Amino acid sequence: MFPFLRTLTAAMIMLLLLPAAASWAAPPPDAAQVSVSLQWVPQSQFAGYYLALDKGFYRKRGLDVTVLHSGPELNSMDRLAEGTAHFATTFLTSALQRRNSGLAMVNIAQIVNRSTAMLVARKKSGIRSLRDLNGRRVSLWAGDFTVPFEAVLSSHGISPGRRFVQNYSVALFLHNGVDACSAMYYNEYHMLYQAGLDEDELITFPLEKYGCNVPEDGIYCLEKTWKATPRRCRDFAEATMEGWRYARAHPEEALDSVMRRVTSARIPTNRAHMKWMLEKILPGILAGPGDAWKAGVLSRSDYARAVGLMKKQGLIRNAPEYHSFHPMGAGNVQ
Amino acid sequence: MFSRLRIAPRLALLTLLGCTLVLGAITGSCYLFGSRQIEKETEEKAKSLAVGTANRIETVQRGVEKVVRASASRIEDGERSPERVRMILSRAVGENPEISGAAFAYAPETTSGGMRLAAPYVYRSGGRLAFKDLGAGRYRYDVWDWYTLPRDLGRPVWSEPYFDEGDGGALMVTYSVPVFDVPGADRKLVGVITCHVSLDWLTDLLRSIRFAETGYAFLVSRTGAYICHPRKDFVVRETLFSAAETNHRPELRAVARRMITGESGFIPLRNLVSQQPSHMAFAPVPSTGWSVSIIVTDAELLAPVISLSRSVALVGIVGFALLLLITLLIARSITRPLRELDAATEVLAKGDLDAPLPAIPGNDEVAHLSKSFTHMRTELKRSMEELRATTAAKQKIESELEIARSIQMSLVPRTFPAFPDRPEFDLYAELHPARAIGGDFYDFFMLDRHRICLAIGDVSDKGVPAALFMAVVRTFLKAIWRDEESPAATLRKLNNELALDNDSTMFVTLLCAVVDLRDGSMRYACGGHNLPFLISPDGEVHQVRRLKGVPVGAMEEMLFEEGSESLRTGDVFFLYTDGATEAMNGAGELFGDDRLEGELKRCAGSTGMKELVQGVRGAVESFADGAEQSDDLTLVAFRFTGPRRF
Numbered sequence: 001m002f003p004f005l006r007t008l009t010a011a012m013i014m015l016l017l018l019p020a021a022a023s024w025a026a027p028p029p030d031a032a033q034v035s036v037s038l039q040w041v042p043q044s045q046f047a048g049y050y051l052a053l054d055k056g057f058y059r060k061r062g063l064d065v066t067v068l069h070s071g072p073e074l075n076s077m078d079r080l081a082e083g084t085a086h087f088a089t090t091f092l093t094s095a096l097q098r099r100n101s102g103l104a105m106v107n108i109a110q111i112v113n114r115s116t117a118m119l120v121a122r123k124k125s126g127i128r129s130l131r132d133l134n135g136r137r138v139s140l141w142a143g144d145f146t147v148p149f150e151a152v153l154s155s156h157g158i159s160p161g162r163r164f165v166q167n168y169s170v171a172l173f174l175h176n177g178v179d180a181c182s183a184m185y186y187n188e189y190h191m192l193y194q195a196g197l198d199e200d201e202l203i204t205f206p207l208e209k210y211g212c213n214v215p216e217d218g219i220y221c222l223e224k225t226w227k228a229t230p231r232r233c234r235d236f237a238e239a240t241m242e243g244w245r246y247a248r249a250h251p252e253e254a255l256d257s258v259m260r261r262v263t264s265a266r267i268p269t270n271r272a273h274m275k276w277m278l279e280k281i282l283p284g285i286l287a288g289p290g291d292a293w294k295a296g297v298l299s300r301s302d303y304a305r306a307v308g309l310m311k312k313q314g315l316i317r318n319a320p321e322y323h324s325f326h327p328m329g330a331g332n333v334q
Numbered sequence: 335m336f337s338r339l340r341i342a343p344r345l346a347l348l349t350l351l352g353c354t355l356v357l358g359a360i361t362g363s364c365y366l367f368g369s370r371q372i373e374k375e376t377e378e379k380a381k382s383l384a385v386g387t388a389n390r391i392e393t394v395q396r397g398v399e400k401v402v403r404a405s406a407s408r409i410e411d412g413e414r415s416p417e418r419v420r421m422i423l424s425r426a427v428g429e430n431p432e433i434s435g436a437a438f439a440y441a442p443e444t445t446s447g448g449m450r451l452a453a454p455y456v457y458r459s460g461g462r463l464a465f466k467d468l469g470a471g472r473y474r475y476d477v478w479d480w481y482t483l484p485r486d487l488g489r490p491v492w493s494e495p496y497f498d499e500g501d502g503g504a505l506m507v508t509y510s511v512p513v514f515d516v517p518g519a520d521r522k523l524v525g526v527i528t529c530h531v532s533l534d535w536l537t538d539l540l541r542s543i544r545f546a547e548t549g550y551a552f553l554v555s556r557t558g559a560y561i562c563h564p565r566k567d568f569v570v571r572e573t574l575f576s577a578a579e580t581n582h583r584p585e586l587r588a589v590a591r592r593m594i595t596g597e598s599g600f601i602p603l604r605n606l607v608s609q610q611p612s613h614m615a616f617a618p619v620p621s622t623g624w625s626v627s628i629i630v631t632d633a634e635l636l637a638p639v640i641s642l643s644r645s646v647a648l649v650g651i652v653g654f655a656l657l658l659l660i661t662l663l664i665a666r667s668i669t670r671p672l673r674e675l676d677a678a679t680e681v682l683a684k685g686d687l688d689a690p691l692p693a694i695p696g697n698d699e700v701a702h703l704s705k706s707f708t709h710m711r712t713e714l715k716r717s718m719e720e721l722r723a724t725t726a727a728k729q730k731i732e733s734e735l736e737i738a739r740s741i742q743m744s745l746v747p748r749t750f751p752a753f754p755d756r757p758e759f760d761l762y763a764e765l766h767p768a769r770a771i772g773g774d775f776y777d778f779f780m781l782d783r784h785r786i787c788l789a790i791g792d793v794s795d796k797g798v799p800a801a802l803f804m805a806v807v808r809t810f811l812k813a814i815w816r817d818e819e820s821p822a823a824t825l826r827k828l829n830n831e832l833a834l835d836n837d838s839t840m841f842v843t844l845l846c847a848v849v850d851l852r853d854g855s856m857r858y859a860c861g862g863h864n865l866p867f868l869i870s871p872d873g874e875v876h877q878v879r880r881l882k883g884v885p886v887g888a889m890e891e892m893l894f895e896e897g898s899e900s901l902r903t904g905d906v907f908f909l910y911t912d913g914a915t916e917a918m919n920g921a922g923e924l925f926g927d928d929r930l931e932g933e934l935k936r937c938a939g940s941t942g943m944k945e946l947v948q949g950v951r952g953a954v955e956s957f958a959d960g961a962e963q964s965d966d967l968t969l970v971a972f973r974f975t976g977p978r979r980f
Contacts, residue, residue: 272580
């Protein structure tokens with residue numbers, strides 16, 4: 001059987017079984033069966049969801065949660081649209097695009113409130129500034145993930161010579177097939193490090209420094225789901241945030257939880273990488289002392305900036321009012 | 335530390351110490367050269383093993399590459415229908431046992447109904463070939479590296495290894511070749527042909543590589559990911575770099591960078607399996623950019639050298655034991671006569687000079703020493719005899735001297751009060767010779783009923799000659815004085831008598847005085863003697879007037895002046911010899927006239943002359959503070975207590 005097909009199938013089956021295996025006590029009989037589609041393969045990016053599940057934060061709120069994973073070939077928003085998942089996570093920019101193209105959905109929690117996406121290039125290739133990417137070969141994630149990158153490139157008037165679609169790996173960049181690739185600081189950047197590229201060999205262009213500091217992962221559900229079961233949506237968001245707080249307080253336990261899923265899903269990664277990811281993503285999720293945003297909340301100004309940016313780039317034409325996009329508003333999730 | 339030990343153990347110990355240093359140096363250099371040699375050999379061996387393994391991998395992979403490229407050429411040449419493609423794939427898999435499966439993924443066609451994916455796939459299943467279309471279903475091959483990398487790079491690519499969940503989790507790697515429609519710049523992708531190869535044979539091969547007991551081999555991909563490693567949990571998941579990160583080993587990262595850039599080498603490092611110091615040889619597999627490493631722990635690498643060194647050390651230790659025994663025996667044979675001699679001398683030292691000394695034969699140093707001892711004993715005995723005789727003689731002389739002293743002392747009047755029936759004066763005198771007998775003397779006698787003669791003298795020498803001379807002087811003095819009556823005339827006559835035939839050129843300082851007890855008038859003459867003091871009852875002290883006069887007995891026909899003083903009631907006439915003024919303390923200071931005068935003032939109020947004399951003598955003694963008395967000391971005190979009333 002062809003390898004990757006197997007990989008994926010096994011991962012999907014395993015993930016369906018995970019909640020049952022992880023919950024040592026059966027959920028109460030009247031527990032609501034809900035599913036969440038996370039936008040990528042199992043990794044520390046989702047430690048909060050795993051811990052909310054493992055530590056029973058969902059269950060104590062009467063939620064029997066199934067975690068699904070997605071990727072380049074299976075978009076989590078598609079699951080939402082198809083109705084195969086109650087909740088789904090994605091970048092804010094992607095969500096706005098979806099909403100613009102007619103998917104009636106709302107944000108029930110903004111998980112990652114800072115941009116950690118970046119473009120990475122080898123210094124050796126002569127790239128010293130963002131402008132140097134003009135005419136160069138650049139690989140960008142496909143679909144919803146591409147939005148913030150396109151926003152930065154077009155707002156700086158940069159047109160790469162050739163674009164490549166970037167998927168799960170950074171192999172093309174490692175093979176010198178492209179001069180720059182997209183990367184999350186917490187993930188691909190460190191993958192490059194673990195493939196032997198030293199930090200001083202690389203030059204990075206964090207999107208937040210190029211006018212695109214827009215929030216990333218958020219939890220979404222269809223508008224009708226929100227209207228029908230607002231309490232459930234709120235509970236799900238709150239339990240997830242509790243999971244994140246627990247992850248910050250117990251990083252090793254969080255890593256154990258992540259590594260269990262990584263191993264089961266046969267993701268070719270390692271604990272060192274997951275540790276890096278957890279450490280780098282947490283500051284964007286749980287606000288520190290000088291942060292202007294609030295954990296779990298999409299701030300009005302961030303929303304406005306994202307909408308403005310995307311409209312300017314012609315990526316969207318319409319955007320809903322802040323409150324109809326993020327009906328829980330400020331202060332509702334903690 | 336060694337000086338506390340006896341000779342035999344010291345000799346043995348020092349010999350042993352020297353030998354230990356030599357043996358240490360031998361063992362050390364043996365180890366060093368041996369380990370270098372072995373390291374060199376191991377380097378050769380490990381390197382060739384690594385290169386050999388790399389070549390074997392390369393050979394298999396080149397074979398696969400050839401098959402896949404040939405298949406790709408056929409498709410490129412126009413055999414693109416699904417049926418033809420399936421046939422080509424079946425052939426590739428069927429005829430090449432190392433290929434587990436092959437697929438041809440058509441470039442997706444965008445149609446009005448969405449994207450159409452088609453990828454015929456032929457694979458081995460239960461010993462037969464099976465078929466399926468990867469494009470059917472949800473699997474999107476166009477997002478995976480095996481398809482996208484050759485497409486985007488435009489050249490064949492070996493994938494990173496991965497686990498296939500299908501056939502029992504076999505480790506797989508794929509080789510993908512893009513197929514283009516038109517060669518050149520505007521070429522259009524037709525699809526990607528890929529074959530996947532199980533790496534189980536590779537895992538077995540590397541596992542079979544044993545370098546000593548704990549040595550092992552491992553293989554990493556071009557990004558440093560482990561392909562084969564004894565720690566199975568490392569494979570695919572960990573990379574050399576993640577291992578370096580997890581173990582906080584930056585030096586491992588540096589090595590890993592060398593490995594993935596196609597270098598080869600032999601380096602020391604701590605291995606990640608047992609964490610022991612080890613050496614690693616690594617060599618690249620050029621076709622895939624992989625790197626093969628052989629690791630051997632230093633403990634095992636150096637085991638032969640260590641065992642050799644151990645043998646050398648063991649032989650050395652046995653040798654030491656023998657050496658120690660022999661050294662001890664030799665040392666003891668040398669020291670045995672010494673110890674006997676030591677015991678004998680101990681008896682000798684206790685005074686038993688007749689105790690036998692051990693007879694030591696031979697002509698070595700110890701025998702010489704023994705002979706010297708015998709000689710020494712004989713000499714000692716002889717000198718002891720001499721000493722005994724000398725001591726006896728000396729004792730005889732001393733007893734004679736003692737007698738002489740008592741005779742000398744009996745020459746001066748020593749009974750006090752000397753004239754108990756004479757209330758007009760109080761008189762007291764003391765003589766302390768510096769040696770057993772001295773050259774000082776004093777004398778007093780009644781010239782007639784009313785006059786008393788006082789004399790004090792100091793012969794120019796001390797000891798027996800001085801005493802004899804003094805006896806002569808005293809005898810002459812008393813005889814002459816009774817004739818002459820005047821002190822000056824007495825001295826002149828005495829001088830002439832003594833100077834006559836004075837072969838020994840001895841002389842005497844002399845002071846003579848005559849006191850008339852009726853009125854206290856005193857006449858005196860001085861032959862070079864210290865001037866006496868006059869002390870009045872109110873404490874005034876002064877010396878009598880200095881008169882012409884030289885020491886008596888040196889030259890004939892000398893003249894002596896005569897002086898007079900008038901003693902009032904209570905006046906003290908104090909005579910002394912230079913033993914008082916020239917008494918010396920430890921610091922070499924003299925007692926001196928001033929101190930004597932001060933002392934006399936202090937003692938002026940003494941009730942009796944005995945107290946006065948003893949007081950002055952005490953002052954001189956305490957001044958000398960135990961320093962040896964250098965000269966005879968004579969003190970005479972005379973107090974006139976007024977004429978006799980009838």
